[in-house]
Amino acid sequence: MALSDLSDWMDENTGLDCVWFVKRLSANDTLANETHQAGPYIPREFLFRVFPEINRPDVENPDCRFVLSIDSHMDRRIVRAIWYNKKLHGTGTRNEARITGFGGRGSALLDPENTGALAIFAFLVDEQGAASKCRVWVCRTEIEESLVEDRIGPIDPGQSRIWAPNLERTADLYGTAKRVRTSCYLQREEIPLPWLVNFPSGAEIVSKTIEFKPAGGMNPDTRLLARRKCEFEMFRSIEEAIELPNVLRGFLTIDEFLARAQTILQRRKARSGRSLELHALEIFLEEGLVENENFTHQPESEHGKRPDFLFPSAALYKTTTFPASQLRMLAVKTTCKDRWRQIINEADRIKEKHLLTLQEGVSVGQFHEMTEAGVRLVVPEALKSNYNKKIQPYLQSLESFISDIRLLTGRLR
Structure with a gap:
């Protein structure tokens, strides 16, 4: 079709x-x-x-x-x-x-x-x-x-x-209109005034989320899922505070209505695309990894190629005498069903590519295809049970991945 x-x-x-x-x-x-x-x-x-x-x-x-x-x-x-x-x-x-x-x-x-x-x-x-x-x-x-x-x-x-x-x-x-107050849902009076004028960036919302969900005693996997849920609630509350008055006022033309709807949808897609990456960045910093010393965020590995994270750093990646076996790459994609292939050529020196995802399972056949292509999945611990039992032993948690990076870089928490 x-x-x-x-x-x-x-x-x-x-x-x-x-x-x-x-x-x-x-x-x-x-x-x-x-x-x-x-x-x-x-x-x-x-x-x-x-x-x-x-x-x-x-x-x-x-x-x-x-x-x-x-x-x-x-x-x-x-x-x-x-x-x-x-x-x-x-x-x-x-x-x-x-x-x-x-x-x-x-x-x-x-x-x-x-x-x-x-x-x-x-x-x-x-x-x-x-x-x-x-x-x-x-x-x-x-x-x-x-x-x-x-x-x-x-x-x-x-x-x-x-x-x-x-x-x-x-x-x-x-029941989709019922708004139940959660710990991260902001009432209008709780939203910073500048945010009501200009919609906050993803980084600003993630930063606010961390205020609501500090590291505390949560391990990286639990922290990541808790903050993602919190951030989504916060995003929707800000969106409602800004956009609902526009909707209730109505529109003079169909084009005006479609333009507003398109703005809302594109903002949602942009948020979804970067949210997981920003949360991972904050958790790396909280876990004691130093940017540009233990990892580099959004570096250029080769011309036109930008992986989400390189370890220990982009500088060492480009140092040809530095052993390739000591390099790691992490891509971040909320879903990976069709998107995992996009990361295969992101860092030529690194043969095994790690991919952090929130997808709730893949088929055994697709997992074998990923493995043969050198892709290893990093999945929050709580989501592992959604995968086939044959796959679960080969999944790496975020906490385990960070531990490996500490050993790789010699960075102690």
Whole structure:
């Protein structure tokens, strides 16, 4: 299918009778970690809204069947929405909702090679928000993912988004407008005044995040995930304080509205692209690594090539007499399904490239391809369990990576 097919598909499934649930497929959703979940996880609160007949705590594992079409892969079948609630009945430990009945690895939603892919579930709903069928698109390329994120904003691993044209109705039915105060959500009066005039840079927000989530006793892996979550909450609160008044005032022309929407979406994409890198930088400094002595951030390794981090430094990298075996490179990418290949040629002297990612799993086949290309994954400790058990022993935590750098550079904390 051409890219125009995806654009047409999104247009066809954008209406007052459509609600999207968008997520990146984790290894628990596909069959990548061989846990046999047999279907993607969707929050039960959302499934209760679109399939109210399964909201039956008095019944063990209530379910319903409906037609689901995976239009990106020309697959149509009758599937099952089920609430696994045996924990409530004392007959098991599960209390989660899933959609099942896809027929195994032949389905794009269960194909391990689609782990990390962006998937849109477009539910056709009535006035009460109940669904009659669902159409799905599983993005096959990075370009397709960009088309989707240009429309609704970036989706990071572990996150999901409920989206519909009639936001007021969607908020009422699905609870997306409820704003629960968290430790990092800033009320308008808590936001620095300059930020209300000019949207703060990513570095400024990360710096504020560190005030809320100082290092304390947290190890680097825990700290990274806690700060990412905190920073996202903070970003959204600032965005709401600045942009919501503009939205409520309304727009005089369609072009004016589209320009504002595009500004918001591009800002979200820019934030998502640099956030993880900035957090890693701060953690390196907190762990006692000295910039340009133990690492260099955004150096030029060769003409036109800029890895995210070089260790011990760019100067030593360019010193031809310095042993290549003592050099390290770290790339930072929130998702790595298609993006890992971008780092292979970033630092010619370094054969093994380390890649820090938050992606929740890759297929065994893709992992072997990465390994053969000299790419080693660095994954926060809490996310390792999302990977296939065959892969887990070869994953390196951020804390372990930093320890290796200390030994490499002789830098003691």
